Amino acid sequence: MTDLDSIYKEETIDIKKYIFKIISNWYWFAITVFLAVSVAYFVNRYSERVYQVSSSILIRESNDQSFYNDEMIQGLDLFNQNFNIQNQMAILRSFDLNHRVINELDFGISYFGIGRVREPEIYQPAFIVNVDTSHHQMYYLPVYITFINPNEYILEIEDIEVNRTLNLGETFENDYFSFNITIRDIENFDFETNNRFYFYINNPLQLTNYYRNKLGIGLLDEEGSVLSISTQGYVAKKEAVYLNKLAEVFIKIEIEDKNQIAINTIKFIDDQITAIVDSLAVAEGNLQDFRTENKIIDLTQEGRSLYMQYESLENEKAILSVQDKYYQYLKKYLYEKGKDQDIIIPTSVGVKDQLLVNLIMQINVLNSEKVSLKLQSIKTNPKLNSIESKIDELKKMLKENVMNLIATNQIAIDDIASRISKLNISIEKLPYNERRLINIQRKFDLNDQIYTYLLEKRAETGISMASNLPNAKVLDKARVEQSVIISPKNKLNYLISLVIGGLIPFLIIVLKDYFNDKILSKKDIEEKTKAPIVGLVGHNTKDTELVVFDNPKSAISESFRTIKTNLQYLLLSKHAKVITITSTMSGEGKTFCSLNLASIIAMTDKKTLLIGMDLRKPKIHRHFDIDNSIGLSTYLIGKESIENIIFPSEIDGLFILPSGPIPPNPAKLLETQALDDLMKFVREKYDYIVVDTPPIALVSDALLFSKYSDINLFVIRQNYSHKDVLDLVNDLNKKPNIPEFNILINDVKVPGYYGKRYGYGHGYGYGYGYGYGYGAGYYEDDDEPKTMFERIQKKFKN
Numbered sequence: 001m002t003d004l005d006s007i008y009k010e011e012t013i014d015i016k017k018y019i020f021k022i023i024s025n026w027y028w029f030a031i032t033v034f035l036a037v038s039v040a041y042f043v044n045r046y047s048e049r050v051y052q053v054s055s056s057i058l059i060r061e062s063n064d065q066s067f068y069n070d071e072m073i074q075g076l077d078l079f080n081q082n083f084n085i086q087n088q089m090a091i092l093r094s095f096d097l098n099h100r101v102i103n104e105l106d107f108g109i110s111y112f113g114i115g116r117v118r119e120p121e122i123y124q125p126a127f128i129v130n131v132d133t134s135h136h137q138m139y140y141l142p143v144y145i146t147f148i149n150p151n152e153y154i155l156e157i158e159d160i161e162v163n164r165t166l167n168l169g170e171t172f173e174n175d176y177f178s179f180n181i182t183i184r185d186i187e188n189f190d191f192e193t194n195n196r197f198y199f200y201i202n203n204p205l206q207l208t209n210y211y212r213n214k215l216g217i218g219l220l221d222e223e224g225s226v227l228s229i230s231t232q233g234y235v236a237k238k239e240a241v242y243l244n245k246l247a248e249v250f251i252k253i254e255i256e257d258k259n260q261i262a263i264n265t266i267k268f269i270d271d272q273i274t275a276i277v278d279s280l281a282v283a284e285g286n287l288q289d290f291r292t293e294n295k296i297i298d299l300t301q302e303g304r305s306l307y308m309q310y311e312s313l314e315n316e317k318a319i320l321s322v323q324d325k326y327y328q329y330l331k332k333y334l335y336e337k338g339k340d341q342d343i344i345i346p347t348s349v350g351v352k353d354q355l356l357v358n359l360i361m362q363i364n365v366l367n368s369e370k371v372s373l374k375l376q377s378i379k380t381n382p383k384l385n386s387i388e389s390k391i392d393e394l395k396k397m398l399k400e401n402v403m404n405l406i407a408t409n410q411i412a413i414d415d416i417a418s419r420i421s422k423l424n425i426s427i428e429k430l431p432y433n434e435r436r437l438i439n440i441q442r443k444f445d446l447n448d449q450i451y452t453y454l455l456e457k458r459a460e461t462g463i464s465m466a467s468n469l470p471n472a473k474v475l476d477k478a479r480v481e482q483s484v485i486i487s488p489k490n491k492l493n494y495l496i497s498l499v500i501g502g503l504i505p506f507l508i509i510v511l512k513d514y515f516n517d518k519i520l521s522k523k524d525i526e527e528k529t530k531a532p533i534v535g536l537v538g539h540n541t542k543d544t545e546l547v548v549f550d551n552p553k554s555a556i557s558e559s560f561r562t563i564k565t566n567l568q569y570l571l572l573s574k575h576a577k578v579i580t581i582t583s584t585m586s587g588e589g590k591t592f593c594s595l596n597l598a599s600i601i602a603m604t605d606k607k608t609l610l611i612g613m614d615l616r617k618p619k620i621h622r623h624f625d626i627d628n629s630i631g632l633s634t635y636l637i638g639k640e641s642i643e644n645i646i647f648p649s650e651i652d653g654l655f656i657l658p659s660g661p662i663p664p665n666p667a668k669l670l671e672t673q674a675l676d677d678l679m680k681f682v683r684e685k686y687d688y689i690v691v692d693t694p695p696i697a698l699v700s701d702a703l704l705f706s707k708y709s710d711i712n713l714f715v716i717r718q719n720y721s722h723k724d725v726l727d728l729v730n731d732l733n734k735k736p737n738i739p740e741f742n743i744l745i746n747d748v749k750v751p752g753y754y755g756k757r758y759g760y761g762h763g764y765g766y767g768y769g770y771g772y773g774y775g776a777g778y779y780e781d782d783d784e785p786k787t788m789f790e791r792i793q794k795k796f797k798n
Contacts, residue, residue, distance in 0.1 A: 028505045036501030040493040046117050050487035053239040054230035055478040056220060057247055059088050060471045085225055087369065088472070089217045092229065092250060098212040100253075101245050102204055107238075114144075114196040122197070123238040127183045129199055132171070135178035139203040143177070147195040150186050177201075211242060226475060236483035243478035251470045261364065262465035268329065269458045272322065273451065280447035309423055317416045318450045320409055323351050327406045334399045353405060359398045366391050519721050525743060528726040531733060534570070534713065535563035536745040537593060545592055545623050548600045549651050560600040563744065567711065570742065576710035577683060580613075581744075582693045582702040583715040584725045589746040590715040591619045594692035597713075602654035606687040609646065611657045613693045613705060615666035618659030620692060624649050631660025635678065636669040642681050655686070666694075670704040679708045697728060703738070712741040718748050 091097060109129050111122045127147075131137060144156040148165070155164050155172060166172055171180045183189050216230040229246070233239040351357075370387050519525060525533065537559050544550045548557040567579065579597070583590040591614070598610040612620035612632065621628040626647050634640045647656050663669055682689050691709070693702035706712060714729055732741050 025505060025509065029502060032504050033498060033501030036497035036504075037494060040497035044488050044490045044493055047488045048118065048120065048234050049485050050232055050234060051236035051239060051483040052230055052232045052486045053236055053243060053478045053480070053483045054216075054228055054476075055243045055247060056475040057227045057229065057250070058473045058475050059085055059225045059227060060473065085219065085227070089227065091253075092217055092227070092246065093212055093215055095208060095212060097249060097253065098215075098246070099204070099208040101242065101249050102208050102211065104249065105241065105245055107202065107207060107242070108204070109199050109201055111197060111199045113194065114198060119198075121234045121238075123235045123241075125197065126185060126189050127181055127197070130180050130182065131201065132173075132178035135173065136176070137178070137201045138176040139206075140200050141176065142198045142200050144196070144198040145181065146197075147189070147191050149191055150183075150189070153181065215246075232486060236480045240478035240480050240483070247472075247474045247477075251472050251474070254470045254472055255468060257368070258468045258470075259465050262461050262468075265461045266458055266465075268326075269454050269461065272325065273454050273458070276447055276451050276454065280444070280451050313416050313420050313423065314445070315449055317413060317420070319453070320413045320416065322450070322453070324406070324409050324413065326351060327402055327409060330398070330402045331406070334395055334402065351405075353401075356398070356401055356405065359394055359401060363391060363394050363398065366394070516719075517723050518719050519716055519723055519725070519745075520719055522745065524723060525716065525726060525745070528723060529729050529743070531714070531726075531729050531741055531743050532570075533743045533745065534566045535559060536748045537563070537589070537596075539747050539749045540592070545595055546599060546651075548596045548603065552603070556596070557600065560596050563597060564600050564604070570711050573710075575683075577687060578679070578689045578691065578708055578710045579713060580691045580693055580702065580705060580709035580711070581713045581715060582696045583717075584697040584721060584728065585695045586617065586698075588695075588715050588717040588721055590695070591692050593713070593715050593744055593746055594690055595620070595623055598688075598690035599651050599654055601688050601690070602651050605653060607653050607655075607685075608688045608690065609655045609657060609682050609686040611682075611689060611691045612659035613670075613691045613701065615659050615663055615669065615701070616694055616699065618662065620656060621658040624656050626656055626658050628658050628660060631658035632678075633660035633663045633666075633669065635660070636672055636674045637663070638674065642678060657682075666701055667699070667704060670701055675705075675708075696732070697725075706738045709739050712739050713744045714741045715744050715746050717746045720747065 106124075108131065111125045111129075112119045113122050113125075127145075141157065141159055144158070146154040146156075148154060150168070152165055152167055155162060155166055157163075157176075160174070160176060162174070164172070166181075169180055169182055171178065211231070214231055214233075216228075216232075218228055220226040220228045229243055231239050231243060366387050370384065370391070513520070522533065522536070525531075538556055540547060540556060542551055542554070542556075547554055548560050551557060571577065571579075581590050581594045581597070594610060598608050602608040610620060612618055614620075615633050618628055618631070620626075621631070624647070630640050631645050635642060635645045645657055645660070647658070648654075649656050669675075679689075691705065693705055696702040696714075712732075714732075716725060729741050729743065732738065
């Protein structure tokens with residue numbers, strides 16, 4: 001056989017051993033599994049349910065074009081925001097957004113019902129706690145209330161020793177609280193059964209962190225832009241309300257951010273309109289007064305021509321003036337530190353410089369990204385530093401461009417002013433009243449055109465703001481009907497309980513076996529010694545020690561018959577008749593084996609003598625009701641003759657030689673000539689002599705007697721004798737002039753060992769593995785349990 005084969009065989013044997021132990025201890029497995037499943041049942045039954053609620057939001061790419069294709073509207077960056085999915089996820093988790101959500105919801109107070117086992121949270125209960133927001137409130141201090149009738153309730157606050165009866169609507173106020181309690185629907189309120197509750201007031205900041213930290217946000221598809229948002233809690237409806245409000249506020253903030261540029265533009269235009277309105281009113285009044293006073297309705301042909309030229313130049317100058325104000329606005333923005341708001345788009349005020357438009361659009365985009373990144377909880381973000389650096393570079397370029405534009409614009413304004421001066425010379429040649437009319441008409445038309453121009457731009461900006469659509473859209477709202485229970489997981493808990501229930505006893509068996517240095521099986525003996533095994537004796541479940549006599553058809557009786565048969569192959573000489581039985585220590589069953597072996601031999605019509613050689617702890621006499629005042633010890637000291645110390649027993653053919661009184665020097669007595677004479681006498685008179693000696697590991701008596709023995713039986717008790725005992729057997733078998741020690745295994749506890757799996761049989765191996773059912777009903781073991789209940793009852797008794 002190869003090493004691999006031997007290893008495989010050894011592992012197979014170990015596996016069979018553990019399987020056998022598991023089967024033999026099935027009742028412990030059943031109990032632990034039952035207890036584990038019971039625990040799982042109570043966990044599933046009484047644990048608070050944790051629900052998961054989810055919704056989904058589509059983040060659209062902002063490449064949509066408005067039906068207004070005006071360059072100004074596109075330049076406002078209202079429809080071309082560069083959305084980053086990660087930024088949107090960060091915004092959804094941001095403290096500011098979630099704090100705004102908490103402030104818009106009625107989550108300030110948490111309510112709980114008080115039941116026999118659980119105290120479940122309740123959302124929107126049948127009563128309302130109205131808190132006085134102007135008064136200090138103690139956070140997270142439980143306040144217990146018990147409704148007595150439609151008018152009264154009992155208020156209890158254990159930590160501050162409050163116990164009062166109050167009327168509904170009556171304000172309770174102390175240093176910690178100020179509130180009153182009302183009932184939503186008093187007609188349907190149950191004042192008898194479900195009438196006990198408690199609540200506490202939440203800290204808004206802590207509540208915000210609690211909700212934002214348990215938010216689960218992720219992409220439904222890595223290639224898509226649909227965000228799945230989920231949260232968990234004890235009340236599904238409350239979690240659904242939170243998610244829906246979160247989506248609502250998220251979209252609202254997005255629209256507000258988009259509209260901010262347009263709002264800034266409108267504010268700028270309104271400031272310019274306010275400044276021009278007064279001038280327009282004065283110019284209009286002056287024109288009306290002049291025409292009324294001088295009866296002049298219109299200009300002459302020459303005057304009209306000069307006026308049209310003058311009006312054209314003034315229009316150009318007005319536009320340049322508006323642009324100059326915008327450049328001054330940009331200059332002020334660039335020189336003020338710490339501003340992150342979006343810049344008004346140049347096209348909204350008639351500036352067409354493409355470089356300026358591109359620079360401002362880039363700065364606005366980077367400012368949007370910067371704000372999004374600041375909402376994240378990370379204190380230091382390399383990307384944020386990179387964006388700030390880019391903004392600084394763009395501002396430097398913008399500052400240079402603005403200064404150039406201011407200079408260029410001023411040149412244009414100066415040129416128009418020069419041309420107007422030349423035109424004024426020609427106008428001076430006109431009649432006086434016509435010159436006055438041209439000047440008044442010019443001022444009025446100039447203000448009117450500027451006013452009209454600003455109104456047009458304001459209307460265009462308003463239209464662009466009204467046409468804004470959010471880039472986020474709710475695909476699926478959070479619904480209570482679609483909530484999922486994530487805890488407790490009933491099936492998983494039952495599965496775990498089954499595994500744990502089966503694993504605990506298995507681990508106990510394995511660990512117990514691993515740390516157990518006691519002999520458990522025949523294999524343990526065969527691995528450490530080559531001493532022959534003459535037989536095995538099962539566990540005695542009878543009320544008697546003389547099993548072979550009182551229950552001759554029992555399984556144990558049959559095992560002793562097998563041992564007797566095996567001894568015939570070892571006692572081949574007709575003069576070999578002395579059988580010595582010893583063990584390592586007291587309690588291994590050598591006296592039990594001596595009694596029954598001697599009895600089974602005598603019951604086969606063999607004249608048998610049982611000698612109680614254990615002079616230190618005599619026991620033989622007790623089992624046969626023999627007086628121990630005389631015996632081997634009194635004979636060895638010369639007080640009694642051999643005939644006087646041998647007594648018959650109730651078993652035909654069996655005679656007993658008791659130990660006698662305990663002597664002070666047992667070892668010396670065993671070395672006297674009297675023992676030689678005794679052994680010669682009994683050898684001639686009896687067919688077999690069975691000698692019960694003291695434990696060999698404790699005293700030397702058994703070794704002193706071994707010279708008289710023809711065969712030595714060493715009793716080993718299963719799960720009692722230590723494996724080191726086998727080293728002693730090996731040492732004894734190495735000693736010269738001592739018959740070889742043979743092993744007898746006692747107290748074998750293997751369910752079904754006898755009958756259903758009939759023993760090791762003749763030669764301690766014959767008949768092994770004959771299969772289930774062989775020998776069933778063969779023995780008269782009347783006390784063997786027949787039903788499942790009887791077997792369990794027997795296990796607990798043992």
